Amino acid sequence: MKVPLSWLREYARFDATTEQLMHALSISSAEVNGVERLGVPGDISLFKVGVVLEAEKHPNADRLQLTKVDVGEAKPYQIVCGAWNFGVGAKVAVALPGATLPNGLTLERRKLRGEVSEGMILAEDEVDLGSDHDGIMVLDDALTPGTPLADVLPLVEEVLDIEATGNRPDLLSVYGIAREVAALFDGELVPLDATEPAHTGDEPVDVRVEDEDGCPRYVGRLFRDVSVGESPIWLKARLRFAGVRAISNVVDVTNYVMLALGSPLHVFDFETLHGGRIVVRRAKKGEELRTLDGAVRKLDRSDLLIADGERAIALAGVMGGEETEVSETTSSVLLEAANFEPISLLRTSERLALRTEGSNRWEKGVDPHLAGPAATMATRLIVELAGARWTGHADVQATLPEPSVIQLRPERTSAVLGLEVPAGDQSAILAKLGFEQSNAGFRVPTWRARDVTREIDLVEEVARFKMEEIPFTLPQRDAMFGRLTRWQRLRRLVEDVLTGCGFSEAYTSTFVAEGDLRLPEPLSLEAAALRTSLIGSLVDAARHNVSVGTAEVALFEIARTYHTGRELPDERWHVAGIVDGGFADAKWAVEQLYTALKVHPAYERTSEPHLHPGKSASTAEGWVGELHPSLLEGQWGAFELDLDALVAAAPEAVEFEEVSSYPEVRQDLAFVVDDAVPAAELLAALREAAGPELRSAAVFDEYRGEQTGAGKRSLAFRVAFGSPERTLTDDEATELRGRIVQALADRFGAVLRA
Amino acid sequence: MEWDPETYERDAVAALERASTSEEVESVSVSFLGRRSYLKQALREVRDRETGMRLNAMREAIEGAVAEKLAKVQADELARKLAEERLDVTLPAELLGPVRLRRRGSLHPSTQVRRDVEDIFLGLGYEIVDGREVETTRYNFDALGFPDWHPSRSPRATLYLGDDTVLRTETSPAQIHKMESTRPPIYIISIGRVYRRDTIDATHFPVFHQFEGLAIDKGITMADLKGTLLYVMRQLYGPEREVRFRTHYFPFTEPSMEPDVSCFVCGGAGCPVCKHSGWIEMGGSGMVDPYLYEFVGWGPEEYTGFAFGMGIERTAQLRYGIPGIRPFWDNDLRFLRQF
Numbered sequence A: 001m002k003v004p005l006s007w008l009r010e011y012a013r014f015d016a017t018t019e020q021l022m023h024a025l026s027i028s029s030a031e032v033n034g035v036e037r038l039g040v041p042g043d044i045s046l047f048k049v050g051v052v053l054e055a056e057k058h059p060n061a062d063r064l065q066l067t068k069v070d071v072g073e074a075k076p077y078q079i080v081c082g083a084w085n086f087g088v089g090a091k092v093a094v095a096l097p098g099a100t101l102p103n104g105l106t107l108e109r110r111k112l113r114g115e116v117s118e119g120m121i122l123a124e125d126e127v128d129l130g131s132d133h134d135g136i137m138v139l140d141d142a143l144t145p146g147t148p149l150a151d152v153l154p155l156v157e158e159v160l161d162i163e164a165t166g167n168r169p170d171l172l173s174v175y176g177i178a179r180e181v182a183a184l185f186d187g188e189l190v191p192l193d194a195t196e197p198a199h200t201g202d203e204p205v206d207v208r209v210e211d212e213d214g215c216p217r218y219v220g221r222l223f224r225d226v227s228v229g230e231s232p233i234w235l236k237a238r239l240r241f242a243g244v245r246a247i248s249n250v251v252d253v254t255n256y257v258m259l260a261l262g263s264p265l266h267v268f269d270f271e272t273l274h275g276g277r278i279v280v281r282r283a284k285k286g287e288e289l290r291t292l293d294g295a296v297r298k299l300d301r302s303d304l305l306i307a308d309g310e311r312a313i314a315l316a317g318v319m320g321g322e323e324t325e326v327s328e329t330t331s332s333v334l335l336e337a338a339n340f341e342p343i344s345l346l347r348t349s350e351r352l353a354l355r356t357e358g359s360n361r362w363e364k365g366v367d368p369h370l371a372g373p374a375a376t377m378a379t380r381l382i383v384e385l386a387g388a389r390w391t392g393h394a395d396v397q398a399t400l401p402e403p404s405v406i407q408l409r410p411e412r413t414s415a416v417l418g419l420e421v422p423a424g425d426q427s428a429i430l431a432k433l434g435f436e437q438s439n440a441g442f443r444v445p446t447w448r449a450r451d452v453t454r455e456i457d458l459v460e461e462v463a464r465f466k467m468e469e470i471p472f473t474l475p476q477r478d479a480m481f482g483r484l485t486r487w488q489r490l491r492r493l494v495e496d497v498l499t500g501c502g503f504s505e506a507y508t509s510t511f512v513a514e515g516d517l518r519l520p521e522p523l524s525l526e527a528a529a530l531r532t533s534l535i536g537s538l539v540d541a542a543r544h545n546v547s548v549g550t551a552e553v554a555l556f557e558i559a560r561t562y563h564t565g566r567e568l569p570d571e572r573w574h575v576a577g578i579v580d581g582g583f584a585d586a587k588w589a590v591e592q593l594y595t596a597l598k599v600h601p602a603y604e605r606t607s608e609p610h611l612h613p614g615k616s617a618s619t620a621e622g623w624v625g626e627l628h629p630s631l632l633e634g635q636w637g638a639f640e641l642d643l644d645a646l647v648a649a650a651p652e653a654v655e656f657e658e659v660s661s662y663p664e665v666r667q668d669l670a671f672v673v674d675d676a677v678p679a680a681e682l683l684a685a686l687r688e689a690a691g692p693e694l695r696s697a698a699v700f701d702e703y704r705g706e707q708t709g710a711g712k713r714s715l716a717f718r719v720a721f722g723s724p725e726r727t728l729t730d731d732e733a734t735e736l737r738g739r740i741v742q743a744l745a746d747r748f749g750a751v752l753r754a
Numbered sequence B: 001m002e003w004d005p006e007t008y009e010r011d012a013v014a015a016l017e018r019a020s021t022s023e024e025v026e027s028v029s030v031s032f033l034g035r036r037s038y039l040k041q042a043l044r045e046v047r048d049r050e051t052g053m054r055l056n057a058m059r060e061a062i063e064g065a066v067a068e069k070l071a072k073v074q075a076d077e078l079a080r081k082l083a084e085e086r087l088d089v090t091l092p093a094e095l096l097g098p099v100r101l102r103r104r105g106s107l108h109p110s111t112q113v114r115r116d117v118e119d120i121f122l123g124l125g126y127e128i129v130d131g132r133e134v135e136t137t138r139y140n141f142d143a144l145g146f147p148d149w150h151p152s153r154s155p156r157a158t159l160y161l162g163d164d165t166v167l168r169t170e171t172s173p174a175q176i177h178k179m180e181s182t183r184p185p186i187y188i189i190s191i192g193r194v195y196r197r198d199t200i201d202a203t204h205f206p207v208f209h210q211f212e213g214l215a216i217d218k219g220i221t222m223a224d225l226k227g228t229l230l231y232v233m234r235q236l237y238g239p240e241r242e243v244r245f246r247t248h249y250f251p252f253t254e255p256s257m258e259p260d261v262s263c264f265v266c267g268g269a270g271c272p273v274c275k276h277s278g279w280i281e282m283g284g285s286g287m288v289d290p291y292l293y294e295f296v297g298w299g300p301e302e303y304t305g306f307a308f309g310m311g312i313e314r315t316a317q318l319r320y321g322i323p324g325i326r327p328f329w330d331n332d333l334r335f336l337r338q339f
């Protein structure tokens, strides 16, 4: 909300600079987005009240006047002026040479069509007070020439931009902010003028509220002989500074009162109301309303309406209807000062995507007790500004809830804050905010009734005002447990292994086109379900990098996948990677991962539609392979493993074995064997045959050629024999070797190469 | 071969059927559709509209059959080629081909911030939890004091999977689960993905990461919250940082406040990063609302506690000066390799 400071200072007397004000409000009350200095930017002493001494047609220009204006100095100023809406003796607003206008123009003495012009007689738009440029401003006759113009017109204004949190609808008004400011600076809140203008006439006003829950209060006031016209400069200026467009005196009054007090008002052209009646009810099925913005709104039975004797005339609290709008020809006005329940109003404005200054206040909950003061203020202004007679009054109200009374233990406040706040100080803060203290506790003011319902809410009120006094401490601990879980440690290990292997970490979206779990309302076609694997997103990421010309692409990701579960989906962490290279690169990384986690995987040939049929292997935890070439151009290695399963498979502790002090006997054995026999099976058989004396065994060469013959290959193993107790003899080594050769020959027909 | 419009198409299809390589399909195509084919010649000579339409329909039919057959033959050829490339997948990687990975990879900036945050809080004696991403509305909203009408509950703001299940909008549900499973002292940080229904643009992505802290013990105060966040912010942004707290409003904390850190770009003088205020907004915080204690079945005043939440991406943006959110999800190696 934009708050002109001169307006704020009308309601609160306090001693603070704008800087101090902004600071205190932002710490204790609401977000302050900034301050804007509007109006005349430079020296305001160059703006004065003048009296026109002479006014004649410019000798060289038919459309200009040549004037002499007395601004209280020894000699009058000669000023050329384009307006004709004044004559000799008029009091006018003058900007002297050297003055800078809000649009940045600095006035100089200069010749206009051969005559010297010393300054400017001002129209309201030239000093940002309105949009009128039809003529210059004619000021009050009682003013003395030479009076600083700033004493008469709001030439400069500082405007705070304040954003209240959802729990503080009371701060959506100048008066509410004034109350807060008075409390913050120990100042004084000026009481609202409660005087009602005289009632001239006693016409009945027919108001029926059929839905008291939706509308607990409805004040309707009738005005006759209303002259709808332009608002005075002060009113237009205030609205303009507050960011609201001036429309006409009657409509401006409703906006002014809404900004001043926070209770939105509405006015109807009374003559357009069928039966002269107001009915507050829910919409009927199929009912429609053309709102002020010209749109035809299809109404829902949950919408709260203002109707007349026959039809809908306004969406309660959201927007009025076009047919009952106050216009220039209106002479009878019905003023609505009501209170509407927030939730249904919020639903209506959300459903219609229709947000207004009014709905923004109602949906946060406006104090129902504001309807009266708002009606009073508006009545005074309509009578004063539109020359109207107030002739009728109706006030329909449901029983409003009693304000709650809450106990506050001052020591509780101090305990929550970590700051000793004397009970008297706490009471003083609450009193300034309108909480009346009695033996029973603190009575919550009506404008805070929704927000403050418990002791802790009172504690917060004190905390707000002590925010900067609260010290910086750390909790006193008597138990400590700061440590990563095993899962978290191993996740870091996996991250480090993969970056070490050359993979950069990617973060891809949770959403894909297809998955076990679909979004009933998808974000888009490509983001319609939760993913069951990571590889698809990584293929996309790799494709992006290729498209921008990046070489040596290698990416990995650790993230959740989502599968159909019992009550809630089964969320499983996966780790996946993609690498520009091929099967060997991917497998190498996967081997590093397994080694780091001390898990021994069993690779088996597998086939997946997205993988190369000859180059893909599965393990108990997932798969590794080469991407099917139809997926991404070139050779790409890829893998995806279930991280939760990997962590579960990892041993909790290392089983240490003492390093043997006896030398190992190393031997290389090459076998020619059928191509179809996987190396892993040979290795397993070799280990089994050799028994505990086999310290290590690995494949170190694969060879196909003339010597091996068709359909066969040679596989070379490096084995090491040893014992923790003694050095093995040559004979023993030969015997072990013999067992291996025999076993592989028996089981696979493998032939030892010479 | 004679030009016989009656059998031409049938002949073409038969020829395609006999073709088994892409070259053969190609040559069938040339002879039936090529420049010197009977069909092309006939099309050149056509004079009446009806014949023209008939021949064009024939041409389209044969073209379709060629394309279909070609796709099939190519797929077969690829499958054969791939079958020939078959490797013994149980061999160690170095026997499967050259391993070309050479350059070192990098951890994503979000992970680097996550680890930093983890380490800072481990140092303060906190545990790290994550929980689950698909949550019930009971844990995501009810437990956290969101009233029924709260705009966050709207499907326009939150991603629903079912009537009562959502993708969590903050990591706090993990904190409620922790509260239900243990008694204070509780000192935890929850870190993980959270979701909002946002349209993707420079500053919005429907997925982001939060870290949220919860400390519940006997005698925890607002002063402890201020002190903890001062320590954390100085760890994250430098020892000269100051922290200030502004009153705010959140459903699950009372009192609530927003922490600001003194701007480390301009030192307080004002710059675009701090929107010329000298202070940078960091997130939300406050004292745990007593409602939460009752929700998990404890007495409302047995303990007090504080909670706070901040964004991982936002922290990384501030630390590294990354504009916008897109680089975090684009996975462009030119970006990632800088970290």
Ligand SMILES: [Zn+2]
Binding pocket: B263, B264, B265, B266, B267, B268, B269, B270, B271, B272, B273, B274, B275, B276, B278, B279
């Ligand atoms: Zn800055």
